Amino acid sequence: MDFDVLIRGGTVIDGSGQPGRPADVGIVGERVVAVDRIEGATAATILEAAGRVVTPGFIDVHVHSEIALLGEDHRYGGLLQGVTTHLTAPDGFGWAPLPPGPARALWGATRFAYGDASEAELSFDWPTAQAYLGTFRGRTPANVVPQVPHCAVRLAVMGWEPRPATPADIAAMEGIVREWMEAGAVSLCLGLEYQPSAAAETAELVALSRIARAYDGLYAAHIRQRALGLPGAWRETMEIGRQADIPVHISHSFVNDMTEPLLEEAARTCDLTLESYLYPAGCTHLVLMLPQWAQAGGPEAMRARLRDPAVRARVVAAMDATLAEGQAQGARGVFAATTSGRYIGLSVQEAAATTGLPPGEFAVRTLEDEAYTLLVFHHGGTEAEHRDITARTIRHPRMLVASDGIYHGAQPHPRGYGCFSRVFRLAVRELGAVTLEEAVHKMTAAPAARFRIPERGLLAPGYAADVVVFAPDTVADRSTWEQPYLEPVGVDCVLVNGQVVVERGRPTGRLPGRVVRRKGS
Numbered sequence: 001m002d003f004d005v006l007i008r009g010g011t012v013i014d015g016s017g018q019p020g021r022p023a024d025v026g027i028v029g030e031r032v033v034a035v036d037r038i039e040g041a042t043a044a045t046i047l048e049a050a051g052r053v054v055t056p057g058f059i060d061v062h063v064h065s066e067i068a069l070l071g072e073d074h075r076y077g078g079l080l081q082g083v084t085t086h087l088t089a090p091d092g093f094g095w096a097p098l099p100p101g102p103a104r105a106l107w108g109a110t111r112f113a114y115g116d117a118s119e120a121e122l123s124f125d126w127p128t129a130q131a132y133l134g135t136f137r138g139r140t141p142a143n144v145v146p147q148v149p150h151c152a153v154r155l156a157v158m159g160w161e162p163r164p165a166t167p168a169d170i171a172a173m174e175g176i177v178r179e180w181m182e183a184g185a186v187s188l189c190l191g192l193e194y195q196p197s198a199a200a201e202t203a204e205l206v207a208l209s210r211i212a213r214a215y216d217g218l219y220a221a222h223i224r225q226r227a228l229g230l231p232g233a234w235r236e237t238m239e240i241g242r243q244a245d246i247p248v249h250i251s252h253s254f255v256n257d258m259t260e261p262l263l264e265e266a267a268r269t270c271d272l273t274l275e276s277y278l279y280p281a282g283c284t285h286l287v288l289m290l291p292q293w294a295q296a297g298g299p300e301a302m303r304a305r306l307r308d309p310a311v312r313a314r315v316v317a318a319m320d321a322t323l324a325e326g327q328a329q330g331a332r333g334v335f336a337a338t339t340s341g342r343y344i345g346l347s348v349q350e351a352a353a354t355t356g357l358p359p360g361e362f363a364v365r366t367l368e369d370e371a372y373t374l375l376v377f378h379h380g381g382t383e384a385e386h387r388d389i390t391a392r393t394i395r396h397p398r399m400l401v402a403s404d405g406i407y408h409g410a411q412p413h414p415r416g417y418g419c420f421s422r423v424f425r426l427a428v429r430e431l432g433a434v435t436l437e438e439a440v441h442k443m444t445a446a447p448a449a450r451f452r453i454p455e456r457g458l459l460a461p462g463y464a465a466d467v468v469v470f471a472p473d474t475v476a477d478r479s480t481w482e483q484p485y486l487e488p489v490g491v492d493c494v495l496v497n498g499q500v501v502v503e504r505g506r507p508t509g510r511l512p513g514r515v516v517r518r519k520g521s
């Protein structure tokens, strides 16, 4: 037998951005060993790919999938699109190396992104970064790549205290960042609008970035747009890049009239990339609509604050103002998940109307009543404006595709099941904004190089056999705002480490994923 798997007769798009070419792909064990015209070879498994393209597995650098990968419910949301490698700790969310009590408390604050995760049977017994990564052994169909979860780093040293770090705090946090980098993390990851990370000052972020930098890591951040404004938040990121001499990466952003000049500024002063999922809506919890001072100190502090009638009245007024401002701009927050199951599919204003309460009062009461909420925040704007921004964003050479997928709740954002397939349908076929090869590059070799992920992102001999076979003319997302869990079409076959995990568009149940550590670690 020449190969374990032979993918025959397709057009190979190798991830480098170079034009596709007819070639067969031979795999032995976990590796690609041949990408060429292969005549008369034998293989245990032969996959016919005539009329299909064959690409490296996609790498999602920002996705809330790590818990879903361990359980049954939405384990395959990314894989069905061809995403074979998922980064952990998006927005700095993560729970190691916290003791079980604080880990559970932080889990409570991140449940809006992960749900109850009963399928995953989490132990919360992760005293080290390595212990957490061990959770994935033999349990995941896709690969996971660790990032340093800043929320856990800060909580481990400072608890929920919303104050600047002292030199001693920073020294202790540096030790934890070092532990994660030693465990193979590719970047220091931040969610600077979420507690407890929101209290971190620039100096803390620079100090921790210097540790990540010493390991050739990256700084990846959900930036503090609400607190500093978009230009201010971008400039803080650039400043961290300069001071720590570290490459920086901005999560879930767009190229538009406001960010294009900032990208030009960044090109002169630091090394910056951004990622986008390219839908005209975001997705997060209702808490983020509160002013930062009301969120400070985490969920318990927020609830305690709301028990003071005078403070509560201020919060209601602020919420009313935020809702009215959004409405004036055509924006709309729609409930995706609540612990009670109420209000799904309704906007905040529509849900308020069902209770007879004014919107601000309703929203604050919902924060008091529900353990967590998840909303899809539609940006507003016209279809034409969205298409224009989509084209400008995907064309930008510093842009990577990443889904920010969330895999729980009644009606979460459709990006979780649709992002990558939608890029092929919308950006490549309908808008003609980039070629198929360019789109694949932004999902494979570009993120692998940027995030220092070894042996992935190219379809070439010696690389890991993470492979996607799809139909370039029909591949498309089907997930919608109303039905976000509809699987894409046109993705025939997905291999992870040489094993078929998706066949004829259906999961096979195999779990060949592994923890992939930073290049050189």
Ligand SMILES: [Zn+2]
Pocket: 091, 191, 222, 251, 252
């Ligand atoms: Zn985020």
